[in-house]
Amino acid sequence: MSFKQILGHKDTINILQNTLLKNRLAHAYLFQGPEGVGKLFSAINFAKAINCLNMGKDSVDCCDGCESCKKINSSSHIDINIIKPLKGKSGVSIEQIRQMQSQVSLRPYEARQKVFLIPDAELVNNQAQSALLKTLEEPAAGSIIILTTSSPESLLGTIISRCQVVKFYHLSPGVNSDILSRRFGIEADSARFLSHIASTGMVDISTHADIDVMNEKNRIIDAFMGFLDRPQKELFFLKSSSDEVLWCLSILLWWYRDMLILKETLSPDMIVNKDRLRDLELCASGYNSAHIGQIINSITGASQLIAETNVNIKLALTVMAADILREARYA
Numbered sequence: 001m002s003f004k005q006i007l008g009h010k011d012t013i014n015i016l017q018n019t020l021l022k023n024r025l026a027h028a029y030l031f032q033g034p035e036g037v038g039k040l041f042s043a044i045n046f047a048k049a050i051n052c053l054n055m056g057k058d059s060v061d062c063c064d065g066c067e068s069c070k071k072i073n074s075s076s077h078i079d080i081n082i083i084k085p086l087k088g089k090s091g092v093s094i095e096q097i098r099q100m101q102s103q104v105s106l107r108p109y110e111a112r113q114k115v116f117l118i119p120d121a122e123l124v125n126n127q128a129q130s131a132l133l134k135t136l137e138e139p140a141a142g143s144i145i146i147l148t149t150s151s152p153e154s155l156l157g158t159i160i161s162r163c164q165v166v167k168f169y170h171l172s173p174g175v176n177s178d179i180l181s182r183r184f185g186i187e188a189d190s191a192r193f194l195s196h197i198a199s200t201g202m203v204d205i206s207t208h209a210d211i212d213v214m215n216e217k218n219r220i221i222d223a224f225m226g227f228l229d230r231p232q233k234e235l236f237f238l239k240s241s242s243d244e245v246l247w248c249l250s251i252l253l254w255w256y257r258d259m260l261i262l263k264e265t266l267s268p269d270m271i272v273n274k275d276r277l278r279d280l281e282l283c284a285s286g287y288n289s290a291h292i293g294q295i296i297n298s299i300t301g302a303s304q305l306i307a308e309t310n311v312n313i314k315l316a317l318t319v320m321a322a323d324i325l326r327e328a329r330y331a
């Protein structure tokens with residue numbers, strides 16, 4: 001894999017290639033952006049390009065075929081270190097950071113630059129972050145440290161200010177769909193649906209890529225419609241984990257969004273639930289756009305509360321369900 005095979009992130013990769021081209025490598029980088037968009041993957045390719053024996057011959061990219069590239073591909077390059085929490089631990093420990101510190105100042109064995117890569121740097125515990133700061137304050141020629149994170153607010157501000165920040169953004173549904181098809185080999189309809197779910201940024205879709213996505217989402221939609229018909233029954237995902245709840249809410253969000261698109265544009269081309277066009281038309285005929293808009297607001301509000309705060313999930317869902325039932329009744 002090389003830069004040219006990374007889907008999306010064109011501007012971000014351009015920045016990295018420019019630093020390589022001008023030979024202006026920083027001693028520390030923070031790859032910052034949403035989860036699951038390819039920060040670690042890009043960091044490994046950056047490490048490969050930095051050390052590729054053929055870098056710059058044809059392009060500002062790694063060749064994927066030289067000794068250095070092959071060793072990094074097989075995780076056997078002695079100068080490329082990935083620092084992750086040890087088995088059974090939730091965070092990178094201060095001992096691991098101290099060990100890294102002792103190696104940073106040593107010259108590379110065979111690489112141009114040693115690379116120390118810390119994925120999900122928010123998992124470095126507080127004490128270890130202070131040790132890491134010390135390492136960043138004493139940069140050593142011949143070593144580059146790359147941190148990745150989706151929650152920079154969990155890092156010491158002084159760590160961030162010592163790093164060159166490289167920003168990654170959400171991928172467009174089209175790019176996501178491509179990645180899902182290639183990486184997980186899932187069929188086009190499912191990939192397309194998942195990519196839209198991913199674009200909300202609230203669900204880690206990689207955990208849903210191995211199930212029968214289309215059946216699963218239809219089961220959730222049908223169960224919710226069943227609940228609207230018989231609201232005296234308990235909402236079926238009331239007791240699920242927050243990840244599962246967000247997954248269900250994302251599916252419902254796209255369902256109502258599709259209804260709104262059908263009402264406003266009459267264009268089935270733009271809808272996500274193409275396999276349920278008849279049902280969507282039927283449901284949409286019972287609502288006006290303002291009601292659907294309110295329902296979308298309720299689902300979005302509940303999703304944000306659950307994703308971003310410690311709200312009582314059951315309470316947030318009960319309020320949301322009451323809002324939706326009210327709109328359904330007035331519709």
Ligand SMILES: [Zn+2]
Nearest residue numbers: 052063066069
């Ligand atoms: Zn190479």
